[in-house]
Amino acid sequence: MPETILVVEDEPSLQETLLYNLQKQGYRVEAVGDGLQAVETARRLRPDLLVLDLMLPGLDGFEICKILRREMNVPIIMLTARDDEIDRVVGLEVGADDYLTKPFSMRELLARVKAQLRRTALVRDELQKIQTASETPVEIITFGNLQINQTRREILFNGAPLAAKPKEYELLLYLAQHRGQMLSREIILERVWGWDYIGDSRTVDVHVRWLRQKIESDPANPARIITVRGGGYRFEG
Ligand code: CA
DSSP states (O other): OOOEEEEEOOSHHHHHHHHHHHHHTTOEEEEEOSHHHHHHHHHHHOOSEEEEESSOSSSOHHHHHHHHHHHOOOOEEEEEOSHHHHHHHHTTSSOOSEEEESSOOHHHHHHHHHHHHHHHHHHHHHHHHHHHHHHOOOOEEEETTEEEETTTTEEEETTEEOOOOHHHHHHHHHHHHTTTOEEEHHHHIIIIIOTTOOSOTHHHHHHHHHHHHHHOSSTTSOSSEEEETTTEEEEOO
């Protein structure tokens, strides 16, 4: 996808030259010569970059900058004609990312455009990396051939996902998080099923039996989920 550039310049010959040269570089370009039109076009087009003349009919470049800065994150290269304007532009009072004083060479403008687009792409990539890293915490607990994938809420046995009910998954996760501890049926019921669950501790026994059939090599002689006589259960790993 080529990058989109909006050119705002009211001087017809300069507008045409900018349009021609930017298109020749492979950019998708639209050009307008009026301040109000510039704001409308930017809202519709969502350009990757704005080349913005300062003195314009309708709204001037400063006003356009102010409006668009509130609405979108777009790099802006200002075109100024007068030396006394430069102070305001350079002072970044309006938030231009770069500026050129007329007359300027097309070569210079193209270099600035390229630099701004490259900078934005770098920032975007960095943000994406940070987001991807923080949004997908892969938390996998492993006990030999048994794995609990907390991101996918999945139990894997010998590398293959098991068909387990949500409560079986939650029960196993709770047991695994308290590995080596004796957990009473009442505690398990409360923590996995919740206070408002209507049922009794046999619910826990049933789910433990189901789990054993799936994750124990010999469900009749369990090595992972151990029954503690008169107590409850203990997960060995
Ligand atoms: Ca002008």
